[in-house]
Amino acid sequence: MxxxxxxxxxxxxxxxxxxxxxxxxxxxxxxxxxxxxxxxxxxxxxxxxxxxxxxxxxxxxxxxxxxxxxxxxxxxxxxxxxxxxxxxxxxxxxxxxxxxxxxxxxxxxxxxxxxxxxxxxxxxxxxxxxxxxxxxxxxxxxxxxxxxxxxxxxxxxxxxxxxxxxxxxxxxxxxxxxxxxxxxxxxxxxxxxxxxxxxxxAAKIVHSVRNGIEVLAGDRKTKDAVGQALSAEARTVLAAAGFDPPDTSALILDPAQGHFSARSGVTTGRQSTWQSFARGTPTNEVDYLNGEIALLARLHGIPAPLNTRLQQLLGRATHTGGGLDLPGIDTLTERLAAGQD
The missing domain is CATH 3.40.50.720 (NAD(P)-binding Rossmann-like Domain)
Structure with missing residues (x-):
């Protein structure tokens, strides 16, 4: 074997x-x-x-x-x-x-x-x-x-x-x-x-750019709205970079698969970025999620204000000691509102 x-x-x-x-x-x-x-x-x-x-x-x-x-x-x-x-x-x-x-x-x-x-x-x-x-x-x-x-x-x-x-x-x-x-x-x-x-x-990163939102303080409705906007922005940037990822539904291999078993003790809303911040690690993958979208946006001359700002928020937080329930969701909602005007 x-x-x-x-x-x-x-x-x-x-x-x-x-x-x-x-x-x-x-x-x-x-x-x-x-x-x-x-x-x-x-x-x-x-x-x-x-x-x-x-x-x-x-x-x-x-x-x-x-x-x-x-x-x-x-x-x-x-x-x-x-x-x-x-x-x-x-x-x-x-x-x-x-x-x-x-x-x-x-x-x-x-x-x-x-x-x-x-x-x-x-x-x-x-x-x-x-x-x-x-x-x-x-x-x-x-x-x-x-x-x-x-x-x-x-x-x-x-x-x-x-x-x-x-x-x-x-x-x-x-x-x-x-x-x-x-x-x-x-x-x-x-x-x-x-x-x-x-x-x-690329399809997975469209989903994963939302991970960092779990680290921030804020209500679920606001976080969901920002998360959807982060994903939409990521898909736009990926398209400009020549990617044509399938819809994130293509990542579901079996609709009957349960995501959380009560016996396991797994808790919702605690994906990889949250876990890194919870453990207090000195580095995390934000630069390769939101930071990847920021990079591609710069290389192809298009804006990605939400992903760029989230990368900066979490990068700064990591630099100053990390933590959970961090401030900053308001700056993201402000940029989201500005983009909708």
């Missing part, structure tokens, strides 16, 4: 490690800091629709010997802002064959899967790796406390839309994609293979 080296011990990385490990795959989790210390000392607390489990996961630091071998798949499950540090730390590692002989380096021999939101991850990974598979993950998973992950999806754990982002050897990449999606399907994920993964990444 395929061995998975999963780099990043957040909600997605841990969910993949647990579910693939349950199906008999050899998994290795690459973690850092307090999470690595926790996993070295005690089991992970994993909550899902099936209940609570304490699970021992094999975890090592990024600079440890990963024992890479032919046939491995590396899943890059760190946030977008960390990818450019992680990728070269793996790319130059030696890869051995079945008999322990060095066959070459990871950059040439090991396919990597990017799981990040936004549009930058696949291009970043291709700077080092010959074979890059892009994946859009659709999973209600939360990592707020060190050593604890909650996954609310049922009857499936979650979903993954995947495709080849770049490949020097297309046949080999097709086989890696088939292996990855088949293994995830067997691990109770809904899966779909596509030929235009960047379009689906």
């Amino acid at each position: 395929t061995r998975y080296v999963i780099v990043g011990a957040g909600a997605i990385g841990v969910s993949l490690a647990v579910e693939l490990g349950d199906r008999g795959h050899d998994v290795l989790l690459v973690a850092r800091g307090a999470t690595l210390d926790y996993l070295a000392a005690q089991p992970l607390s994993y909550h899902s629709h099936a209940g609570h489990r304490a699970i021992r996961l094999p975890a090592v630091a990024l600079d440890a010997d990963l024992g890479l071998r032919t046939g491995d798949i590396v899943v890059l499950a760190v946030k977008s802002q960390d990818l450019a540090t992680v990728a070269p730390a793996i790319a130059w590692r030696e890869v051995t064959g079945d008999h322990g002989q060095v066959q070459g380096i990871a950059a040439n021999l090991v396919p990597v899967v990017t799981t990040q939101n936004g549009l930058d991850a696949e291009r970043t990974a291709a700077r080092w790796f010959d074979t890059v598979l892009g994946a859009v993950f659709l999973i209600s998973a939360q990592h707020v406390r060190t050593g604890e992950v909650r996954v609310g999806g049922h009857p499936h754990v979650g979903g993954a839309i995947a495709g080849i982002a770049s490949a020097l050897a297309p046949e080999s990449a097709e086989q890696a994609l088939k292996t990855f999606t088949t293994d995830l399907h067997d691990a109770n994920f809904l899966t779909k293979s596509v030929t235009d993964i960047r379009s689906y990444k």
